[in-house]
Amino acid sequence: MVTKFMLVKENFKPRHDDVILVTNPKSSTTWLKALAFAIVNRSSFESIDASHHPLLTQNPQHLVPFVGAQGGNLDYLETLPSPRLLTTHLPLSLLPSTVTTMGCRIIYLCREPKDAFISRWHFDNKIAQGAKINIDTTFTMFLEGCSPFGPFWDHYLQYWKESLQRPRDVLFLRYEEIVFDPLKVVRDLAGFIGVPFTEEEVKSGVDQEVVRLCSFKALSDLDINRNGGVERAEGKIFIAYSVLFRQGKTGDWVNHMSKDMGEKLDQLVEDKFKGSGLKL
């Protein structure tokens, strides 16, 4: 896995007009991909909810290619026309430095760590093929920063600092903001990507249609997301798309973590983010 990541740093060729969606796992990559895809491609579809819209028949994870892990294929990325919409889970330190020097636009999405941890734990249990993942053990590892993409606090902070240094090119978002006001975020995203909604589009509700099309209810009700899935690890693991749509809510951690665990993680977050200005 590490080798694969290092290959990205060496071989991925960013372009100045790339837009890269970045998330730490379980921050709702699925939602961000759906929103960005629907925004960028809206002119290709007469009506955004036309029956042939790709989001109705494909899982959002497959509509925006990954850079790096999870099936990312660097040769394939080279064949894509510009401007490219890409995704990655990689920390900034594992991307080529040209991402910064060329001014690639980055949309970073993070999530309240207790909820992100619980989402991950559920996900791991679902794909564990019957094995029960002990929450205490996984929690200890999470606090120690054991994660395929490094400690979550380094991940968040790298992109947070980048957003302070390049505010025009790096948009730092929180999952909770999208849940709270998806329409505002959709409008902000369109503006940031460089395809703002026109007055006419707003009048006819195109921005609201994007919100509706990408909502948890709309996506999770689709046949592809209820019954489809993808094989990983050379067919040894089957990931049903339904596991990417568990609840889509904030604050579910209270139903699975003790008060003590919650306080421990909150304290860690406070210590790690101290002085950075980052608030979750």
Ligand code: PAP
């Ligand atoms: P990944 O790390 O495997 O890419 P990712 O999409 O980042 O998965 O995270 C899945 C979480 O996003 C799930 O959270 P939960 O376990 O707390 O429920 C999932 O429900 C949530 N999610 C996915 N799509 C949406 C959506 N359209 N609206 C709100 N939440 C969503």
